[in-house]
Amino acid sequence: MTSGTIAAQITDYANRADPYPLFAELREQPVRREDDGTYLVSTYYEVRSLANDPRLSNDTSNRPPGYTRVGQPVESGLPPSFIFTDPPVHDRLRDTINRPFGPPHSPRFLDGLRGGLAEVVTELLDAFEGKDQVDIVEDFAYPLPVTAICKVLGVPREDEPRFHGWADALASSLDPQAGEDGQGKAQRARQDMGAYLADLIETKRRRPGPGILSALAPEMTPADLEATAVLLLVAGHETTVNAITNTTLTLLRHPDVLERFQKDPSLAVPLIEEVLRYEPPVQFVPWTTALADIDVADTTIPEGSPVWLMLAAANRDPRRFEDPDRFDPDREDNEHLGFYTGIHYCFGAPLARMELHVAVPELFRRVTFSRLLEDPPPYRANAVLRGPRHLPVAIEGLTA
Amino acid sequence: MSADTDVEVLRRQGRIVVVGASLAGLRAAETLREQGFAGSLTMIGDEPYEPYDRPPLSKQALLGRARPEDTALPRRRDIDAEWRLGVAAESLDRDTRQVRLTNGDTVPYDRLLITTGTRARPWFHPEEAALDGVFVLRTRDDSARLHRKLTGGVSRVLVIGAGFTGSEVASACRELGLEVTVAERGPAPLVGALGGVIGAVADRLQRKHGVDLRCGISVTALEGDDMGRLKRAHLSDGSAIEVEVAVVSLGAMRNTEWLAGSGVAAGPRGIACDAGCRVFDVNGIVTDDIYAAGDVARSPHPLFDYQFLALEHWGNAVEQAEIAAHNMICAGPDRRPHLWLPMFWSTQFGVNIKSVGVPPLGDQLVVAQGALDEARFVAVYGYRGRVIAAASFDRAKWLGFYGQQIASGAPFPPEYRAVDRRTETLHPIDPAFPDPHLPTHGPTVTLTGHSPSERRVTFVPSHA
Numbered sequence: 001m002t003s004g005t006i007a008a009q010i011t012d013y014a015n016r017a018d019p020y021p022l023f024a025e026l027r028e029q030p031v032r033r034e035d036d037g038t039y040l041v042s043t044y045y046e047v048r049s050l051a052n053d054p055r056l057s058n059d060t061s062n063r064p065p066g067y068t069r070v071g072q073p074v075e076s077g078l079p080p081s082f083i084f085t086d087p088p089v090h091d092r093l094r095d096t097i098n099r100p101f102g103p104p105h106s107p108r109f110l111d112g113l114r115g116g117l118a119e120v121v122t123e124l125l126d127a128f129e130g131k132d133q134v135d136i137v138e139d140f141a142y143p144l145p146v147t148a149i150c151k152v153l154g155v156p157r158e159d160e161p162r163f164h165g166w167a168d169a170l171a172s173s174l175d176p177q178a179g180e181d182g183q184g185k186a187q188r189a190r191q192d193m194g195a196y197l198a199d200l201i202e203t204k205r206r207r208p209g210p211g212i213l214s215a216l217a218p219e220m221t222p223a224d225l226e227a228t229a230v231l232l233l234v235a236g237h238e239t240t241v242n243a244i245t246n247t248t249l250t251l252l253r254h255p256d257v258l259e260r261f262q263k264d265p266s267l268a269v270p271l272i273e274e275v276l277r278y279e280p281p282v283q284f285v286p287w288t289t290a291l292a293d294i295d296v297a298d299t300t301i302p303e304g305s306p307v308w309l310m311l312a313a314a315n316r317d318p319r320r321f322e323d324p325d326r327f328d329p330d331r332e333d334n335e336h337l338g339f340y341t342g343i344h345y346c347f348g349a350p351l352a353r354m355e356l357h358v359a360v361p362e363l364f365r366r367v368t369f370s371r372l373l374e375d376p377p378p379y380r381a382n383a384v385l386r387g388p389r390h391l392p393v394a395i396e397g398l399t400a
Numbered sequence: 401m402s403a404d405t406d407v408e409v410l411r412r413q414g415r416i417v418v419v420g421a422s423l424a425g426l427r428a429a430e431t432l433r434e435q436g437f438a439g440s441l442t443m444i445g446d447e448p449y450e451p452y453d454r455p456p457l458s459k460q461a462l463l464g465r466a467r468p469e470d471t472a473l474p475r476r477r478d479i480d481a482e483w484r485l486g487v488a489a490e491s492l493d494r495d496t497r498q499v500r501l502t503n504g505d506t507v508p509y510d511r512l513l514i515t516t517g518t519r520a521r522p523w524f525h526p527e528e529a530a531l532d533g534v535f536v537l538r539t540r541d542d543s544a545r546l547h548r549k550l551t552g553g554v555s556r557v558l559v560i561g562a563g564f565t566g567s568e569v570a571s572a573c574r575e576l577g578l579e580v581t582v583a584e585r586g587p588a589p590l591v592g593a594l595g596g597v598i599g600a601v602a603d604r605l606q607r608k609h610g611v612d613l614r615c616g617i618s619v620t621a622l623e624g625d626d627m628g629r630l631k632r633a634h635l636s637d638g639s640a641i642e643v644e645v646a647v648v649s650l651g652a653m654r655n656t657e658w659l660a661g662s663g664v665a666a667g668p669r670g671i672a673c674d675a676g677c678r679v680f681d682v683n684g685i686v687t688d689d690i691y692a693a694g695d696v697a698r699s700p701h702p703l704f705d706y707q708f709l710a711l712e713h714w715g716n717a718v719e720q721a722e723i724a725a726h727n728m729i730c731a732g733p734d735r736r737p738h739l740w741l742p743m744f745w746s747t748q749f750g751v752n753i754k755s756v757g758v759p760p761l762g763d764q765l766v767v768a769q770g771a772l773d774e775a776r777f778v779a780v781y782g783y784r785g786r787v788i789a790a791a792s793f794d795r796a797k798w799l800g801f802y803g804q805q806i807a808s809g810a811p812f813p814p815e816y817r818a819v820d821r822r823t824e825t826l827h828p829i830d831p832a833f834p835d836p837h838l839p840t841h842g843p844t845v846t847l848t849g850h851s852p853s854e855r856r857v858t859f860v861p862s863h864a
Contacts, residue, residue, distance in 0.1 A: 049800075049801075049804065052797065052798070052800045052801050053801050054768075054769055054778075054798055054801060054818035054819050054820065054821075055816055055817065055818050055819075056819075057819055086819035086820065087769065087770070087795075087819050087820035088770065088774075088776075088820050090819075091776070091795075091820075291816070291817040291818060291819070292816035292817045292818070293816070303817070342797055343797050343798075
């Protein structure tokens with residue numbers, strides 16, 4: 001990618017705090033070809049249509065040499081996790097992993113985790129006592145999702161801190177700007193975590209306990225299972241941190257909505273969905289590839305082209321959402337693309353929604369906020385999993 | 401007075417009567433109010449219940465996971481209607497613009513919407529149909545009765561007809577641990593709707609789940625004991641089986657008899673209407689005050705050679721009702737066409753089956769994704785070189801894409817690379833639909849010819 005292209009501007013850290021003007025510019029040409037042959041698709045109906053198109057592959061080994069091949073195994077690495085595979089491999093893996101995780105076979109699994117997560121939220125908020133300022137990221141949003149993933153997998157509580165470090169390294173690798181250094185760190189984290197998980201899976205195989213690893217150990221190869229656990233951590237950790245943080249940030253920027261929410265906690269459902277539209281935790285999906293020439297919006301995307309699906313731009317497409325730059329929890333028919341669509345629709349979406357619904361209402365019930373201490377807050381480098389690195393806020397009080 | 405003034409008067413103080421208080425009728429009524437209709441609204445339904453949802457009746461309700469009485473349709477808004485439930489419409493007088501009810505009442509209208517739907521085709525022999533243990537499945541009461549019977553200590557069930565309803569009943573029976581025999585006159589289950597190639601997959605699925613499936617077999621007689629209870633079924637191969645329960649699943653009949661003599665183009669294949677849901681009279685002239693929607697309506701569709709299509713699909717009922725309601729209370733230039741792409745789904749033996757387009761129109765078929773022998777696939781149907789339909793087993797998420805292919809007249813066979821394509825080149829085969837002259841059990845899309853007033857239509861797809 002040459003500098004000055006719109007993709008370069010989107011990944012440029014200078015635009016991280018507010019990429020939306022760029023997305024608006026991008027939508028003027030719904031399917032845009034970058035100089036290097038990458039196609040950026042930014043309008044709602046076109047993104048939705050491509051995400052459901054069997055001519056689009058998530059297996060980046062279909063890209064011609066020279067393009068970034070996200071998710072491919074490097075030497076001695078793990079097999080690609082299911083997000084980077086196509087059917088039938090994808091379907092076989094995802095169907096297997098879904099068995100202990102969700103309906104129809106395990107309709108109550110996630111709900112069983114709710115109480116434990118609520119306790120974590122309570123502990124985190126109790127620690128706000130006596131403070132007049134907190135960092136929503138470090139002090140609240142960050143610890144919950146790792147605990148949630150560890151509970152899903154069945155990782156012992158005492159090992160959770162190790163997962164935090166791995167999660168950071170892995171998440172940053174999804175950034176197209178990560179470079180060789182970032183990819184290398186991610187690769188080491190994959191290997192370390194893989195080694196840890198191999199031991200854990202062996203333990204679970206001998207002595208099954210709670211969590212999906214125990215259920216899956218007899219069903220999958222250790223390598224596939226390790227790759228899956230790594231994926232769940234990458235995809236489920238930083239995204240959820242960002243979702244919780246973005247919700248807090250957005251509410252503090254919209255005091256009228258905040259006031260309504262405090263009077264009416266049932267506003268949580270449409271409010272959280274609107275945040276997922278307005279500030280989606282995964283801003284775009286840069287790892288798809290055209291398997292054939294695809295005609296979309298009067299443009300032909302040639303076979304072999306890398307395709308970026310710009311979810312955050314599509315979520316603010318005025319052809320689909322009226323007054324799209326307005327944060328409006330009363331929005332009807334809010335079928336946003338915050339969790340993607342099609343066969344790669346976010347596997348963890350029900351878990352993410354549960355975490356948000358455990359965390360956000362309780363945060364605003366107990367904490368009396370004064371104001372944002374930095375607006376915009378400092379952001380992480382990652383353009384794909386975009387979110388604040390810190391969110392310092394002044395608080396006035398805490399109720400039980 | 402201009403036509404537009406008439407519309408304004410109608411919207412303010414007109415009388416709209418909806419005959420048929422099920423999914424289509426309710427959604428139409430809600431749309432009327434949503435779009436500002438302030439006149440009087442009367443809902444007439446022959447069942448004593450407020451509108452309820454039918455898909456669960458052959459699935460969750462038979463398993464006891466949902467109670468039939470809990471299937472009331474969620475309301476989108478208050479419709480401020482006068483409900484006339486438990487009383488059927490008996491006749492229509494177009495000259496005086498009145499609907500006569502079976503209790504002798506007459507209900508005058510300015511606009512009439514007909515959403516009378518279908519009923520289960522009964523067993524052909526009335527005395528045998530009346531035996532204790534012989535069931536059909538269409539209504540809430542049917543489902544409740546059948547559920548009680550299935551969970552009341554029976555051992556073997558006979559399902560007559562392996563269309564979608566029959567197959568779903570067989571699936572529920574197996575899930576309840578009951579022995580079940582399915583007798584299907586055609587060569588395979590689902591053959592009328594999806595053809596013999598896909599039917600063969602459904603055939604294996606049923607047998608794998610322990611169904612005693614007998615294809616190419618008719619039930620010739622149902623025999624009762626002295627107490628009038630079903631005890632035996634006689635089959636066309638000369639054999640007989642001992643059964644206490646028989647579920648007759650021979651498709652649906654359209655509720656149009658009450659319109660006999662009214663002069664509207666209504667018959668066994670449905671009520672002919674234009675793409676704007678306005679009903680034709682028998683001369684093929686469109687009426688301006690009578691509309692139809694849902695299972696009972698048949699209307700021309702440009703994607704399918706302008707043939708009249710009758711669609712027994714949940715989604716069609718909703719969308720057609722909304723279009724009909726909109727068109728009933730707007731001026732001519734604002735009317736919208738009903739151009740819904742046919743779509744239906746079924747759940748049976750743990751598999752989600754979904755279809756878009758009109759498979760029976762297909763003259764060729766390819767397995768575009770997945771594999772038939774895994775029972776996970778998308779099959780695409782072609783008609784004269786373009787994509788006309790697709791059906792999936794456990795791969796429903798792809799059907800939106802194939803819907804676009806159908807709508808855009810994409811060429812068949814699809815020659816592009818795609819995920820989960822198992823062969824380099826696709827070789828089209830005959831989808832093996834049965835001779836359309838033979839009756840089949842419950843296709844949910846019916847091509848009903850080109851003429852609005854035709855009462856008997858023979859449609860012969862032109863095979864290459």
